[in-house]
Amino acid sequence: MTAPLPPFPMHVSVDEARTLLAALLPDRRTETLPLAQVAGRTLAGDLRALVSHPSATESALDGIAAREADTLGATPDAPARLRVIGESRAGAAFTGTVGAGECVRIYTGAPLPPGADAICPVEQLSDDGPDGVLLRRPASPGDVRHEGGDFRAGEVVMTAGLPLTAPRLALAAALGHPQVPVLAPLRVALLSTGDEVVPPGQPLTAGQVYDSNSVGLRAMLIEAGCEVVPLGHAPDSPEALQAAIDRAGGADALLTSGGVSMGRYDFMRDLLIEQGRVSFWKVRMRPGGPAILGGWNGLPVFGLPGNPVSSLVVFHVIVRPALTGQPPQTLRLRAATPFRALPDKTAFWRASIQDGRVSDYGQQGSGILRSLSEAGALVIVPEGRPVAAGDDVDVILL
Structure with a gap:
C-alpha cells in the first residue's frame, strides 16, 4: 500500500x-508621513513633480556664459577675448542680455542669461584687463543644464512600490513633496x-x-x-x-x-x-x-x-x-568556478564576487554561519542544471 x-x-x-x-x-495600511520619517519604507502612491528641475536653464560649471559663436576657434595660442558685463549666481541672476563679444561670469547652478548659449569653465579662463577675459577653448553648450532636463512639473517620476532609499528620498524632496504616502510596517x-x-x-x-x-x-x-x-x-x-x-x-x-x-x-x-x-x-x-x-x-x-x-x-x-513585495536583488554575472546542481531542488550556493566574476565560496554546510558574512552573494542554480565555469548565472546580493 x-x-x-x-x-x-x-x-x-x-x-x-x-x-x-x-x-x-x-493588506497594508497607508499613512502619510514627513520625509524625515520614511527612510526604508515603501512608497504607497505615485509621486508627480510639483516643479521642474532645473527650474531654469542654468550652468553646470563655474566659468563664463557666452555665445558659442563668439568663441569658436579659441585655443591656448590664440585665445578668444570677451568683455565681461556682469555675473549670474544662484539666487541672483543677471538681468541683462549677453550680446556679441560679451559674457557674464557665472557659477554652478546659476541661471543662464538671455543671449548666452554656452559655458567656458574657469580653468580655461584668464583675466585681460578690468573688464576682459581670455578663453583658451570654445565655450560649450554641453555645460548648460536645460530647464526641466531632469524632470518637468506634472511628470510622474516615482511610482508606488519603490523602497525609499536615500537617493529616492532626495528625489522626493526635489519633486517638492514635504511628505509622502507610505505603507505602514x-x-x-x-x-x-x-x-x-x-x-x-x-x-x-x-x-x-x-x-x-x-x-x-x-x-x-x-x-x-x-x-x-x-x-x-x-x-x-x-x-x-x-x-x-x-x-x-x-x-x-x-x-x-x-x-x-x-x-x-x-x-x-x-x-x-x-x-x-x-x-x-x-x-x-x-x-x-x-x-x-x-x-x-x-x-x-x-x-x-x-x-x-x-x-x-x-x-x-x-x-x-x-x-x-520586491523580488531579491539579482545580477547576471560570469561564473569563475563551476557550481553543482541538485536533481530536485534549486540550490542557493554561497559565493564570492571579484572583478565581476563569481566563485564558489567552498564551504556550503548549513552550520557554516561565517560563510554568509564572508561570501556576499548566493548563486542560483536551477534544478538539474549545473553551472560550468564561464557560464552566466543569476546572483542574489546579500
Whole structure:
C-alpha cells in the first residue's frame, strides 16, 4: 500500500512559497508621513513633480556664459577675448542680455542669461584687463543644464512600490513633496525555539549553541521595514511553544526558527499540522528545505529551519520578498568556478564576487554561519542544471 498523501502541499517551489506566504499577509495600511520619517519604507502612491528641475536653464560649471559663436576657434595660442558685463549666481541672476563679444561670469547652478548659449569653465579662463577675459577653448553648450532636463512639473517620476532609499528620498524632496504616502510596517512576531539554544553571553554545555537566529532575523526584519514583536525563546515543548505563540496576539505574522524538520522533537511542525493550519511543508531549495507555512488562530506562521544558514537564506529568498513585495536583488554575472546542481531542488550556493566574476565560496554546510558574512552573494542554480565555469548565472546580493 502507498502512504496517504498529506492534506497540504509538499515540496513547493521557491516561487510558490513566496506567493503562498504573500497571500496570507494582511493588506497594508497607508499613512502619510514627513520625509524625515520614511527612510526604508515603501512608497504607497505615485509621486508627480510639483516643479521642474532645473527650474531654469542654468550652468553646470563655474566659468563664463557666452555665445558659442563668439568663441569658436579659441585655443591656448590664440585665445578668444570677451568683455565681461556682469555675473549670474544662484539666487541672483543677471538681468541683462549677453550680446556679441560679451559674457557674464557665472557659477554652478546659476541661471543662464538671455543671449548666452554656452559655458567656458574657469580653468580655461584668464583675466585681460578690468573688464576682459581670455578663453583658451570654445565655450560649450554641453555645460548648460536645460530647464526641466531632469524632470518637468506634472511628470510622474516615482511610482508606488519603490523602497525609499536615500537617493529616492532626495528625489522626493526635489519633486517638492514635504511628505509622502507610505505603507505602514507589518508587525512581525519573532520566536526562537530549541532546547539547545542559549542567549549569547551565557556558558555553553555540550551540544548547546548561542541564539544567532533571533539576532540575524530581527535585523533582517528591520531592514525589510517591519516592526518586530520579540517573543524571546521557547524550549522544545508543545505547551511552551503554544504559550509563546499565544503571546503574538496583535501581530500581522509570526516568524519562528527551529522545530520544523523531520525529527521527533520538531514540535512547531506538529503543532501546525495537528492543531493549526498548514499551507505547505518543505520547499525545493537548499539550504532551507524544511520550511513550513501555516496559520494559528488566524495568525500567519512561517517556520524557518533551525540551522542558521538555512534560516537566513530562506528569509532572504522567500520571506523578505513576500514582506516587501520586491523580488531579491539579482545580477547576471560570469561564473569563475563551476557550481553543482541538485536533481530536485534549486540550490542557493554561497559565493564570492571579484572583478565581476563569481566563485564558489567552498564551504556550503548549513552550520557554516561565517560563510554568509564572508561570501556576499548566493548563486542560483536551477534544478538539474549545473553551472560550468564561464557560464552566466543569476546572483542574489546579500
